[in-house]
Amino acid sequence: MNVLLEASNLAKSYGARRAVDGVSFQVKAGQTLGLIGPNGAGKSTTVGMLCGLLAPDAGSVRVRGEQLGPGASEAKRRIGLVPQDLALYEELPAIENLMLFGALYGVPRALQRERAQRVLEQVNLQDRARDKPSTFSGGMKRRLNIGAALMHAPELLVLDEPTVGVDPQSRNAIFDILERLRDEGCALVYTSHYMEEVERLADQIVVIDGGRVLADDTPAGLQRRLPSQAALQVELAGEPEPSLLEGLRAMAGVTDVRLDGLRLAIGLKDAHDALPVMGWLERSGCQALGFATNRTRLEDIFLHLTGRSLRD
Ligand SMILES: Nc1ncnc2c1ncn2[C@@H]1O[C@H](COP(=O)(O)OP(=O)(O)OP(=O)(O)O)[C@@H](O)[C@H]1O
Numbered sequence: 281m282n283v284l285l286e287a288s289n290l291a292k293s294y295g296a297r298r299a300v301d302g303v304s305f306q307v308k309a310g311q312t313l314g315l316i317g318p319n320g321a322g323k324s325t326t327v328g329m330l331c332g333l334l335a336p337d338a339g340s341v342r343v344r345g346e347q348l349g350p351g352a353s354e355a356k357r358r359i360g361l362v363p364q365d366l367a368l369y370e371e372l373p374a375i376e377n378l379m380l381f382g383a384l385y386g387v388p389r390a391l392q393r394e395r396a397q398r399v400l401e402q403v404n405l406q407d408r409a410r411d412k413p414s415t416f417s418g419g420m421k422r423r424l425n426i427g428a429a430l431m432h433a434p435e436l437l438v439l440d441e442p443t444v445g446v447d448p449q450s451r452n453a454i455f456d457i458l459e460r461l462r463d464e465g466c467a468l469v470y471t472s473h474y475m476e477e478v479e480r481l482a483d484q485i486v487v488i489d490g491g492r493v494l495a496d497d498t499p500a501g502l503q504r505r506l507p508s509q510a511a512l513q514v515e516l517a518g519e520p521e522p523s524l525l526e527g528l529r530a531m532a533g534v535t536d537v538r539l540d541g542l543r544l545a546i547g548l549k550d551a552h553d554a555l556p557v558m559g560w561l562e563r564s565g566c567q568a569l570g571f572a573t574n575r576t577r578l579e580d581i582f583l584h585l586t587g588r589s590l591r592d
Pocket residue numbers: 294297298299317318319320321322323324325326473
């Protein structure tokens with residue numbers, strides 16, 4: 281696959297604070313890259329540099345081989361940015377908002393209306409073309425905000441936490457739009473601190489924390505890095521013998537054993553390891569009131585990599 285965007289060793293400090301500290305990754309044409317990290321990880325600062333809004337202290341961003349610099353360029357025109365904060369004119373009808381953004385991005389005047397109509401369809405607002413954003417719901421404003429970044433038909437759409445403050449229904453509507461764009465071949469960089477969002481959309485995931493890349497892998501590759509692929513929860517009838525816990529820890533396929541009151545949590549290399557473990561518990565005379573199994577969530581990769589959870 282051909283490389284569309286290449287970030288190399290990006291660094292940016294605000295005073296003494298290193299917000300981004302040597303970030304590198306690639307986005308290939310048509311690829312969907314999820315950039316995930318907790319609040320303050322450096323996502324917005326990275327996005328600002330990817331789009332040429334922030335000048336890096338060190339490192340570079342190349343779009344189809346051309347390095348981003350100050351001022352307008354062919355490389356910048358290949359990118360559309362959906363900022364975290366809404367950037368709309370509340371009292372200007374939706375279609376005119378889009379035409380204005382088209383003009384700012386250099387779309388020829390003769391093409392602006394036609395382009396805006398196509399974009400309104402892409403973001404499912406074709407029935408609201410003449411209405412003002414001041415009359416829109418929060419989710420509709422977010423969709424129009426995405427539309428503004430699509431007016432110049434970019435090859436790559438960069439979205440900075442586009443679902444912040446959005447209800448679940450509107451969030452799904454945004455995802456439908458992004459999935460359609462992806463299917464039409466538009467590359468996406470999607471930043472979030474919700475792993476389930478990134479998992480739904482991305483075919484490559486970059487995990488960042490403290491301004492550094494901790495992992496850059498496919499969702500399946502990240503999942504494989506987790507020591508436990510599943511967990512078995514056992515509700516015990518009584519206090520277990522220490523030998524029971526020792527026996528469990530020695531079993532093949534068991535990665536971790538934790539006792540919390542009468543709840544036993546057993547980490548498993550594979551979901552298939554649950555049955556032999558339950559059989560062994562029964563043969564050992566363990567009195568259980570209930571069993572439950574669950575697959576490890578990809579979200580736990582952050583805990584695995586840092587010892588901290590993604591959201592406090
Ligand atoms: N303009 C600024 N001036 C000073 N410090 C800043 C500025 N912007 C960001 N920072 C700091 O840089 C670090 C990275 O911030 P950044 O906004 O890039 O993270 P983020 O991952 O996007 O977080 P969030 O999800 O909260 O937006 C943080 O410690 C933040 O406080």
